[in-house]
Amino acid sequence: MQAGNTLATDGGTPQPRSPQVVMRLERMGSAHPTRLSFLRVLLRRMANEGWRFDRPVWEIDDHGVGRAVYRAAGPKRSYSLVAFAHDLPAEMRSDRVIATAWDATFALFDGTPSAADLDRLQANVPLQEAGRVSSQELSLSRANRSVRLWAHVVDRLAAGQQPDPEEIAAVGYLMRTTAVYGSGKFGAADRRDIADRPELAEPFQPEMLSVWLTRQFTVDIVEHLAMVKGGANAVRLEPAIKAAFGVGNSTGLGMAPYLVRHPLLLNNWSAAREEALTRVRGVAGAAPEAVRCLRQTYQEARRNAADWRSEHPIQVAKLADLCADLDRIGARLDQFPGTAAFPWDELWRWGEATLSVEGQEQLLALLIEPHGDLVDDLSACMSADETVAAPLNGSMTVGRLREILRQRYSWALATDFTQPENMARFWYVSEEKLEPRLGERASDEGAELEQPLCIARFAWELDADLAQSPATETVAAFVMRHPRHRYIVRRAQIAETHPYAEVHDNLIAADMLPIDLMRCKLAFFGATHFDPRSDKWVRISLFQGAPYPLDPEGGSLS
């Protein structure tokens, strides 16, 4: 596809961006999905391997209540989304964890469920956290309707009309998931038990499959209800209209700590993306097909930005940056590729010098898109073998550990943690909901129960104690004298060989925005239309514009 894989060999050989640039919250909070995002990885694999899809069970009544099964059959194994549709009174509809009932509940089953499996799941899945699933299930999730769009679509279809594209654009989805629980939650299979299956090796593949099949369920059930309401007058969704629906997701602070708690994953995801950019910058010339793909992807990005709605002031400003930058990129693309030997690198350098952080991360996604042959193999590097407590290297010296801190944690050591604004907040788990929250240290109770997410402060405190210790002392002896540092010592030893393992910002600072962590993670999922409802609570859309499993042309997923 691309003109060649030749890496530039002159003095300007592209190097991966440094963690000091990439791992800042401001930039993480400007992340865009790329072709390495996990839902793209899923769709690519299913297209390449010729997966087949069907709906072996549809037992939904005229009130939209009942159960359905969607099956995805791959070369070796099949997986089934078991969906339960409920009749939920409006007063019970909540995206929050306090909810005890939902419009629909789901489990992803390993294989094809028997009637007995369906009955077992029916007794547990609708209860979500209050039920139990088994190691035959790979995920557990639930979704609520977008009440306004749902009614509009059912009414229009029942009357023989298509829904209004403006109404669809304003929301983007018929249902939004409010939690998708994966690996080992509520009795479901542990990731380590399924990670050796090629189709589940990349991160979050069961969760992505579950959400993609859920998207089919959402359009099937509105068409079903329209048929009930309109009878012979009712029509089905036209393909172009249908493509505009994604699956929404509503998520709060619970997601924010994930990237901090999984340093190996954060490293591997970020390193893969940076390596992809580096490879593309090293491509000599620009093949016409790659240029065509770039221009087409650019047009899609413009459409995406135009349909991207948010009322949150921070996001409104970011969207303005993005739209202005897309104008600049459009003008620059008129001259692309030009005469440079390495036009992709030239375009990137222009972007770094010209665009906002938001625009730069959009440009990264655009640059990678035409180069699947060159970068798609990197998705295989994005998982991690995580154990709950990796062994410490106890024979490392205190002197070497301090060097690692200076190399990897200089951003943390430069912070003065005697200043109140630098430790203004604390992360805790609420007794009431067992979910992560942020407290104000000056005014809220519970700071002594702080969760270990204040990595910068830990590194700063570790450095202070290391400074009082002989440089030749072993880490084993040091942590015996200072047991509280065991946690950050383990992280520092991971960071030694994983440069992108840490977020380079103080996560307890007064001005820290948790939504920046969420946007980074959600972009790796492949989420679009990031819409903060506060600085700690967001909605997004998944799979918008993607094919459906039961499309007549279902084999052409790419």
Next chain:
Amino acid sequence: MMTEPNDPTQSGPDLSGLATRTRLSRNEIEGACTKAARGAGLSWGHAEEAGFAAGWLHAHGIDGAAALLAHLEKAAGKPWDELCPKVAAGLWLPAGKGAICPLILGSSLSDYGSLPEGSLDAGLAIGPVSQPVLVVPFLARLARSSGHPIAMRFATGTVYVGGDHISGDIKVLVDLAETRADLSAADTVPETAPCQADYECDAATLAALGVFAMRTTVPPSERSRSDAGAGTDDND
């Protein structure tokens, strides 16, 4: 009080009110045990080691959650100096008056694995250590990194630990509340059937671990509720 969990990353389910014995996932066992150990006063780093140890034991057919609970009930709230070992080549004694914490002992043995103080070449006498079966996962970690199985000899038997297997008198060790032991590299290891994972836990054990885990949580305030998204209407 409602206790529905909503941390898709770390918080586990509410494990109270389950049937007498419930099969958890290894993830859930690790999560529940990590939080319980933290709630009982261990550092975050050692709490992670507790999660690892309990999960490893269940993966090898031993009720690690029960062993951890038995230890935490004795050790909760004790200061470090009462739980840690005094490290010296060949002999690790308690630094305090009581038995050594098996999690601190095990993780420290792992830390010192390639250092003279942790050498097993001439044998290493340890103890007394509380709930000694909890040391086994750390011996497995050492055996894996050194490539040599380890023998743990105590008054009433011997357990042999490889990187991913256990043999010998493990059933005897499981029942010991406290013991002294001698550790050495094992030349030969008795042939035994592979360990079958057993992720079933007793409901009373999980409930008691849950009580420790809840000590890590903070009662709600109105502001924290609204920060987390409450108060908005989701019928849109």
